[in-house]
Amino acid sequence: MTAGIFNAATSGERSARLREWLASEPAEALLNDVYRELASRDKGVAKILKEKLDEIKRAHGQEALASDWGQKAEQMLQAPRLNIADALAWQRDAAKAGAPLSREPLASLKLRLAEVVKGVEDLQHQVMVQREAAVLLAQRVEVLSTKPLSEAQSGHSGLQSDVVQWQTQALALTQNAVWPSVDLKYPSQLEVAGKQLQAVWDGFSAALDLAGLAQTDPAAALPSVPVWADEIRRLRGDTGKEAALVPEQAKTEKTDKPAKPKLDPAQRQALREAASAAVTPVLEAVEKEAAEGQGKASAEAAVALRAVLKVHGKHLDTVLDERVHLALTAAGELEGWQRWRADQIRQDLVAQAEALLGQDKTPTVGGRKMQDKLRQLRESWKQTDQGGLPNHALWKRFDAACNEAYKTVLLWLEQIKKESADHRAQRVALMEEVKAFTAAHADSEDWRGQLRALHQFADLWRNAGHLSEKSFAEMQSQWKALFKAAAARLEAAQKASIERRQALIQEARELGSAAALRVDAVKALQTRWQTEAQSVPLDRKTEQKLWEIFRAPLDEAFQRKGSERQHVSAPLNAHDRMVIDASQALEAANASGDATKIRAAMAALDAALRGQAAAVLAEKTSPAPEVRAELPASGAAPDQDAAPSDGEGSDMANASAPSADGQEVSGDTGAQSDAAASPVAKVQAPKRVVAVRGDDRPGQKKTEAPAPTGRRDARPGERSGRPGERMGERGQPRMGERDRSGRGDFEQRPDRGPRLGDAAFRAQREALERAEMSLRKLAAQAHGETLTRLMGAWQERQADALPSTQELGRAVNASTRQVWTQALSSPAKESASTALLRLEMAAEVPTPAEQLSARRALQLQLLTQRNQPGPAETWAQDVAQVLSGPHDEVSARRLQNALKGLLRA
Secondary structure (H helix, E strand, O other), X not given: OOOOOOOOOOHHHHHHHHHHHHOOOOOHHHHHHHHHHHHOOOHHHHHHHXXXXXXXXXXXXXXHHHHHHHHHHHHHHHOOOOOHHHHHHHHHHHHHXXXXXXXXXXXXXXXXXXXXXXXXXXXXXXXHHHHHHHHHHHHHHHHHOOOXXXXXXXXXXXXXXXXXXHHHHHHHHHOOOOHHHOOOHHHHHHHHHHHHHHHHHHHHHHHHHHHHHHHXXXXXXXXXXXXXXXXXXXXXXXXHHHHHHHHHHHHHHHHOOOOOOOOOHHHHHHHXXXXXXXXXXXXXXXXXXXXXXXXXXXXXXXXXXXXXXXXXXXXXXXXXXXXHHHHHHHHHHHHOOXXXXXXXXHHHHHHHHHOOEOOOOOEOOOHHHHHHHHHHHHHHHHHHHHHOOOOHHXXXXXXXXXXXXXXXXXXXXXXXHHHHHHHHHHHHHHHHHHHHHHHHOOOOOOHHHHHHHHHHHHHHXXXXXXXXXXXXXXXXXXXXXXXXXXXXXXXXXXXHHHHHHHHHHHHHHHHHHOOOOOHHHHHHHHHHHHHHHHHOOOOHHHHHHHHHHHHHHHHHHHHHHHHHHHHHHOOOOHHHHHHHHHHHHHHHXXXXXXHHHHHHHHXXXXXXXXXXXXHHHXXXXXXXXXXXXXXXXXXXXXXXXXXXXXXXXXXXXXXXXXOOOOOEEOOOOOHHHHHHHOOOOOOOOOOOOOOOOOOOOOOOOOOOOOOOOOOOOOOOOOEOOOOOOEEOHHXXXXXXXXXOOOOOOHHHOOOOOOOOOHHHHHHHHHHHHHHHHHHHHHHHHHHHHHHHHHHHHHHHOOHHHOXXXXXXXXXXXXXXXXXXXHHHHOOOOOOOHHHHHHHHHHHOOOOOHHHHHHHHHHHHHHHHOOOOOOOOOOHHHHHHHHHOOOOOHHHHHHHHHHXXXXXXX
């Protein structure tokens, strides 16, 4: 029967024969028998058979799901009206249920549903296009009515063809096959657009015909279009007096309306017949539903009858009126008939119970669904019996159908029990395999192989199939004990490895805290760590955590060594020390949380960066003018304690001067050490370099540079110092000539202050970043408090509680705040929903779902308003309009969301 699988000598031969036997497509029952026999002999070969059985089970489940969801899709496609949401939800729900959407018949059904949905969406888009086209055609008609009569007559034919074409296209839309599935709002919109266009066109055509008649017949009346009427008067030669009589005559005709004539018997009879024709079909439907006992349908028909009576009720005769009242009374009595309703519910439950099995006694749903459905039906029957008198005949039918369907549940329970036994046997075999593994690896040192095998055992146990809760609890305790015994040696080795790694971590800390870092010892320690990590594996998170702890002191030691090297190589100068002090002051201001202090500290840091702080300090400590006058006027440097007279004197003080014995003596001796403690030298911004003669004679004024002979101060068109070169505006070379100074626009760059060291640069950058972040947080907090106060003032209607103009920000001026104050001072008016929509459009924030249609309508309305300010320009007036209305939570939340962005603009 099995092609000699059990007679094979090796596992490979058994696998080959099993595959050959599976190619012959044996029965499922035989496959289960062979699997149970092979599971105890060769688990590797049994795994192949298990995969085949699982594939067959999945195929059966997929077929049932495909049948169920295919029926649902067919019902939606055959329905007269397809809901787009239901069609989209079908594909989503089918995918969640695991239905094979990529295979037939679900693949073709999915394509058909997608085509129908696309057709409905395209049709809805075409309706919107037709609406806009109708508006444009009406505008063309209106514009043509303002043109001369000849131009209107010449354009009448083209416009008429466009109107006819629009009507043809609108009619084609309504005759589309998917037109009943379109959203209910689109047909009414298309109908309204067509009526409006037809009314405009009829009025235009009538006025044009009347104008043509008035051109040929002097006695004919003038058209109602003012432009054409004036043109015809000029052709007739009418005087201004006669022209002036026309509006007066029209006014008289408008005010003197004739009284409404009484209806004659013929008209009254016609109205009565029309009312009878409209009411009779609806009345017959109500009487039919009441006679059949359909409570829900009769209620809907009664509502439809009442709606018809609102229009034609006053024209009904006595007999028909009496029938209407009787039908409505019967429908009302039927709605309260509980016993009949209970029997209807029981009949529905009987039909559902009998539908659980098909005509050939095959179940329509699976075992689990069948069990849940039967439980639900019996519970519904109990609730129905509680609300009305019992019906024994229907109960016998219902109980017989449920018992017949429960046989399927019994078969399913047997199958589940059998599968549970198989799963239990598989788990027992797995526990035996774990016991054998523990005994075989009692002396093994291959920790990585043991860890890999334990992970595989855990995966096999996790995927070994479903068991009942009681059986699983019993076997789970046994499995944990066996697995713990198998992993005991590995856990002991891992614990010892962790202790050894802790010792390595302690050595790394000692090496990192040593005064002199030994690189060779660090390398040897890292090599020992790698050897330990490769020999005994740990959990990934634990191993990563230990590695980070191990490398932290070594990284700190290397970083400290680099910083010390940098500190030794680049000591702080006076300017860097000043920048670091200003950065520390800015950090202290950030900790205080005061925006004023933070901005002042930022300004001080900026001044320190540009060297202005030293200049200010030098001005404060510089001697008086009379003292400066006593300083020597020679070119030699003054004493070190005295400040130079100006920037160039400072440069001269730093220069080296010859001493009396001919040796050069540095002028800044000892100044470098004093500069860091108390900088007294005046630091000025670098001046523009100007080439001057090197005249260092005593008495020569250094502040007056000689008159430039080059291009900078030359007048336009004047020759420069170099032959053959002419100057342009402001002393610059003419277009096409090269600046021969070689400096380009370097002199135009802004002064950025002296260059900073690495420590000072990092300190000021981090301090500025933290300060900017603190200022942003404080600004956001102040903005939130301002909005809260504004909402509170609106709720209490107290204009005094409104925030000031400065608190509201630069987006609100004094006049705007005054308008808001007046809105709060006046009594509450009607709610301004349009103003809220305009505010949300201006702030570009989302609108609540229930207001989306109103927002779209307002956007379309704004598109038609030309030269009108948009919501972004009139949001202040819209806020005043909202504040003048009553306060409620929904409006307050919408206003607050809009003002969050508008007040920050």
